[in-house]
Amino acid sequence: MSSGGPFVSVVTPVRNGEQYLRECIDSVLAQTYQNWEYVIVNNCSTDRTLEIAQSYADRDKRVSVHVNEHALDLLENWNHALRQISPESKYCKVLHADDLLLPTCIEQMVEVGEANPSVGIIGAYRIDEDYVNLDSMPYKSTVVSGREICRRRLLGGPDMFGSPTSLMIRADLIRGRRQFYNEQNLHADSEVCFDLLRNVDFGFVHQVLTYTRRHNDSVSSFSRRLNTQKASHFLHLIRYGPYFLNEEEYARQYKRARRVYYRFLAQNYLLVLLDKDARAKRKAFGQYHGKALAELGQPLNRFSLFAAMIAVLYNKGLEMIKV
16 A cells, blocks of 8 residues: 555554564564554563664664653553554554564554444454454454444453454544553453443454464463453453443343352362462462452452352262262
8 A cells, every 4th residue: 555544553562572572563564554653662671672673763764662761560551652652643553562463454454444434443353372263243244333342242242352452443542541541450451442332333354464472471371370351351241231231131141240250269269278389379369359359349258259169169079979
């Protein structure tokens, strides 16, 4: 494409990302769409991240490097990075430093946004390490109402948001929020989608356009270790269920989600008693989920936890008898 078309800001907040950063930057330079800026925010890296990023900025004026004066927490840095985008950009594409964009990503996402003014968030299929997901949108559907896609998700439907790398967001929606991501929620990227989609629609490209890498140091790996997704789903249901669901749907989903969550907590608390070597991990687990429940305004109910433990032990006993 020519340099015409709406201006797009691509943003990469990074700390100690030298291992994959060159591939990440190269994937932006390889885009078929050309009217963009690329802002790399170096969060006080101690490896060669700054050197690598600056070498690209020296060769391509569309690439700029912002250096933080002091290290910021993860989500604080994400918000800080988004404040660096140009006031001229119409769309913003976050790209994590260990992820990649496929060559037509920006072009095809912009096409959907330009053809559908009601759309505020645009997604697509992605390669999630070694398989394709975010593929549950009916093939002929390019636009779905924000209310409907959130309702489907809260009723137990598949995730269509993925990670920030998976999405393109209209830049005015970013500028309209003092803090784009909720810095108290590890899954703030999903939370902000629910929040925005109360007022805009969701666009979708039926092509694989992004690649997400999974590794031990990533946020997604931390999430899997502590299973923070369980708390996140419960939080989103409580916060947004009353808006996107009717009373009957919300009551049914709340009852089910609470039961599943407490069963999950019970299984992990029992592991503390059975495996002394797991105590350090379980302590971190308990702290995370205890805080999550408190922030929901629903502190841990010990009776419910005890009842869930009994149910887990009973079911385990039945399994042993069957064997």
